[in-house]
Each structure stands twice: as structure tokens, then as C-alpha cells.
Amino acid sequence: MQYKKLILLILTIALLLIVGLAACSTDTEEPNTSTQATSTPETTPDPTPEPAPPTEHEAESEQDEPVQEEISSFEGLSGVVYVYMPSPPALADRLAEAFSALTGVEVRTFIGTTGEILARLEAESANPIADVVILASWSDGLSLREGGQLLSHTPAGAGLLHPGLIDSQNTLFGMSASAVGVVYNTLLIPELSASWEELASEEFRDQLAFPCPERSGSASDFLSGFINNRGEAAGWATWEAMADYGMIVPGANAAALEAVITGSRGILVAGVDWNAFAAINRGEPINFYYPEEGTVVNPRPAMILQTSRNLENAKAFMDFMLTDEAQQMIASAFLIPGRSDVLSTYRPNMADMTVLDVDWDWMMQHSTEISQRFNELMGAN
Numbered sequence: 357m358q359y360k361k362l363i364l365l366i367l368t369i370a371l372l373l374i375v376g377l378a379a380c381s382t383d384t385e386e387p388n389t390s391t392q393a394t395s396t397p398e399t400t401p402d403p404t405p406e407p408a409p410p411t412e413h414e415a416e417s418e419q420d421e422p423v424q425e426e427i428s429s430f431e432g433l434s435g436v437v438y439v440y441m442p443s444p445p446a447l448a449d450r451l452a453e454a455f456s457a458l459t460g461v462e463v464r465t466f467i468g469t470t471g472e473i474l475a476r477l478e479a480e481s482a483n484p485i486a487d488v489v490i491l492a493s494w495s496d497g498l499s500l501r502e503g504g505q506l507l508s509h510t511p512a513g514a515g516l517l518h519p520g521l522i523d524s525q526n527t528l529f530g531m532s533a534s535a536v537g538v539v540y541n542t543l544l545i546p547e548l549s550a551s552w553e554e555l556a557s558e559e560f561r562d563q564l565a566f567p568c569p570e571r572s573g574s575a576s577d578f579l580s581g582f583i584n585n586r587g588e589a590a591g592w593a594t595w596e597a598m599a600d601y602g603m604i605v606p607g608a609n610a611a612a613l614e615a616v617i618t619g620s621r622g623i624l625v626a627g628v629d630w631n632a633f634a635a636i637n638r639g640e641p642i643n644f645y646y647p648e649e650g651t652v653v654n655p656r657p658a659m660i661l662q663t664s665r666n667l668e669n670a671k672a673f674m675d676f677m678l679t680d681e682a683q684q685m686i687a688s689a690f691l692i693p694g695r696s697d698v699l700s701t702y703r704p705n706m707a708d709m710t711v712l713d714v715d716w717d718w719m720m721q722h723s724t725e726i727s728q729r730f731n732e733l734m735g736a737n
Contacts, residue, residue: 429512429675436462437669440473441490442573442656443610444630447689454685455676461669469608470496470573484663487670490531490656492628493573495580497528497657498720507660509671513678516695518706521655530655531677533692535709536578537646539627541616548623551647552582555625556597563622564603565615568736569727571608574628574654579730580723581652581714595730598625605736617642630690633703637690650710653692 437455441448445467452463466476470492477486491497500506506527514522514529521530538555540548544563555564567575583591595603606615609628615621617640624632632644658677664670676682683693687700699705730736 429672430459433459433461433669433672435666435669436464437488437666437673438464438466438486439488439490439673440466440468440476440486441488442470442473442492443467444634444689447685447691450685451677451682454681455673458676459669459672461672463673469571470576471568471571471608484661484665486661487664487666488658488660488673490658491573492534492654492656493577493723494528494530494655494657494716495577495720495723496573497659498523498716500659501525501527502720505662507662507664507667509660509674511671511674511678513675513695516678516697518694518696521694523657528655528657528659529674529677529694531658531682531694532686533653533655533694533706534574535629535646535651535653535692536574536626537629537632537644537651539613539616539624539632539642539644541619541622541641542643543641544619544622548643549645549648551649552625553594555623556594556601558601560601560623562602564598564601565612565621565624566598566603566605566626566730566734567609567612567624567628568605568607569723569730572612572628573656574609575626576723576727577654577719578626578652580719580726581712583726584714584718584722585712595733599733599735603734605731605734613642629703633690637702646704646709648710650712652714653706653709653711655694656691 439448439452441451448465448467452465455461456463466473466486468476473489473491474496477484477489480486489500497506501523506525508526510526511529514526517530518533521533522528538548538550550557550560569576569579579595582594585591586594603625604615604621606612606621609631612624613627613631613635616624616627617635627644629644629646632642635642636644658674660667660670660674678695680698683695683698687693687698687702690700690703692703692706693700696706
């Protein structure tokens with residue numbers, strides 16, 4: 357009996373141990389975190405499609421896109437560049453300072469009228485100094501080209517220039533432009549709107565002045581352009597009548613304008629616009645207008661001479677002249693910016709003016725002769 361009780365006790369203890377071990381196993385098992393994910397059928401995501409090869413047009417477009425980090429044409433320069441340029445002197449100084457700050461190249465300038473610049477080039481012909489020349493006369497620039505003195509080089513940004521501001525051989529580039537009109541002293545003549553021909557009348561006797569066309573490029577181009585546009589007979593008849601009514605030639609643009617500002621003359625015929633606008637901005641007692649029948653818009657050509665001894669610097673200066681910075685400087689000097697996408701807020705822009713139809717090649721061939729004849733007619737020679 358005791359033996360049976362012992363066996364029963366052993367079986368009971370064994371059963372309790374089995375139950376206890378099973379409970380411990382359940383309490384220590386880590387939870388299955390993937391249970392929720394596997395409770396629904398598993399799907400395999402579609403593979404990411406390979407990009408299609410570019411079409412021929414797309415491949416060309418990608419190749420045409422500019423590289424963001426372009427090598428600047430203004431890097432790695434040193435030394436000096438000689439630049440001859442016309443007024444305004446303040447603009448010439450600002451352009452020179454900005455180019456030097458950008459490149460480290462020293463800019464040595466000669467600033468004068470177109471006639472003075474051409475005379476200096478002639479005097480230095482045996483030992484040329486200038487690298488870049490800027491004139492206030494497109495026809496005189498064409499004459500330099502015809503004389504074989506200019507290098508063909510297309511500066512960066514030339515495609516933005518107004519139509520007609522690049523010559524056919526890529527030697528002249530109109531980085532800026534000006535035009536001429538009529539300047540009058542408002543203390544002597546409160547209002548004026550006469551045409552070019554109407555100024556040749558008794559009403560304006562001893563009131564007329566004209567800039568010297570042998571010294572002023574803009575006056576020379578207007579004079580030859582006017583005669584080309586009107587025809588030689590009608591064109592010269594106008595200037596002969598003005599001579600009869602006492603027209604004088606006080607000097608180049610600045611001297612001619614000063615004659616009207618001071619009141620020694622009431623009207624300046626063919627006064628250059630930027631000079632007049634600058635004087636009006638200073639508060640001088642003058643006004644300015646373009647006659648309704650139109651005027652000559654005169655590109656101011658920038659050119660590299662064949663004899664340049666600092667060619668890379670000269671090319672960089674030409675590039676600089678078409679930068680936003682340089683074109684804004686030109687606009688603030690009351691000139692017409694050469695680039696068609698840069699507009700002046702200081703003066704009329706190219707699209708605002710009526711332009712006379714002229715033949716620049718004809719003007720190139722005849723401008724010197726016409727200027728000399730004009731000065732003789734006015735008693736200026």
C-alpha cells in the first residue's frame with residue numbers, strides 16, 4: 357500500500373514538472389513581429405523600369421546645354437591693354453576701372469574726339485600703341501577696315517547686338533550708339549519743333565550752330581547721311597541756306613553745345629543726344645528733340661587693331677564691353693546700349709526713334725570730302 361502511494365506521488369510530481377516547463381517556454385518566447393504582414397498574401401513590387409535611351413533630338417539638346425562651370429574669358433590675364441575711346445570721359449574711366457578690377461589688367465586710355473583719335477593713330481603708325489579703338493563714327497571705322505587695319509574677332513555676346521551694329525567682316529561692333537537732333541536754349545526760344553529744312557530760314561538768322569564734322573564723328577556721319585538721304589542737290593541746298601543765315605561752327609560737340617548753353621547761339625543743329633541729355637540732367641536751360649522726319653543713329657564701333665601687342669587682353673576687353681555691367685554703364689551715360697536686351701531709362705531707346713535710310717558704304721567713301729566742304733562753306737576752315 358505504501359509502495360502504491362509512493363508511485364502515485366512520483367507521478368504527480370513528474371506531471372507538475374512537465375506543466376511548469378511548458379508554461380516557462382510560452383512566457384519567454386519572443387513575439388513574432390511579422391505576423392501582421394504575413395496575415396495577407398505577400399505581393400512582389402514591380403521592378404523599377406529602366407529609363408528609355410534618349411532620342412537623337414534629346415541627346416543633341418543635352419549636349420547643347422551649357423556647362424554650369426564655364427571657364428571665364430577674364431581669367432588668367434595680366435599685363436596691359438591700350439584703349440583709345442571718345443567722350444564721355446567719365447564713362448571711359450568707369451569702363452577702364454571695372455575691367456581692371458575684373459581681370460587685373462591695367463587699362464591705359466587715350467580719350468578724345470574721333471578726329472583726335474584718328475590723328476593719333478596716324479601719328480603712331482610707325483610704332484603702333486593702341487590695341488582697341490572705339491570711335492563715335494561708324495563710317496570712320498569702316499575706313500579703318502578698308503585700310504586693312506582691323507582684326508576680325510567676334511566677342512562673346514555679339515549675337516545680342518541690335519541689327520546693323522556688326523559689319524560684314526566681324527571687325528566693327530557697335531557696343532553703344534548715339535544720334536543727333538536739335539538743341540535749343542529755352543531762355544531764348546521757349547519752344548521749337550522745326551524740321552531740318554525749316555531751320556534754314558530767316559526766322560533763325562544768326563541763331564544756328566553746328567559741331568565741327570572734321571572733329572565730331574557723330575556730326576560727320578549725320579552730315580554725310582543727310583546728303584545721302586536727301587540727294588546731293590537738295591542736301592547741299594539746305595546747308596548753303598543755313599550758311600546764308602549765319603550758321604557757325606564753334607568746335608567739336610562740347611564747344612558747340614556750350615555756345616547754346618551760354619546763349620551765344622540759340623540753336624545747335626546736329627547736337628549729339630547723350631551730351632544734351634547729360635546737360636539737361638544737370639539743369640542747363642536747354643531742350644532737345646529729334647525732328648519728325650528722322651535722324652541718323654550712329655553706332656560707336658569698338659575694334660581691335662591688327663597691330664595689337666596685347667591681343668588676349670584686347671579680346672577680353674571687347675568681351676567685357678558686352679557684359680551686363682558695361683552695358684548698364686553705357687546706358688547711365690545717356691548712350692544707347694549696343695545690346696538689344698538692355699534698355700536705357702535715361703533716354704529714348706533705338707525702337708523709339710525714326711531713323712533715316714542711309715548707305716554707310718557711300719558715307720564712308722564721301723564723309724571726309726563732305727566734312728571739308730561743309731567747313732569751307734561755313735567759313736570754319
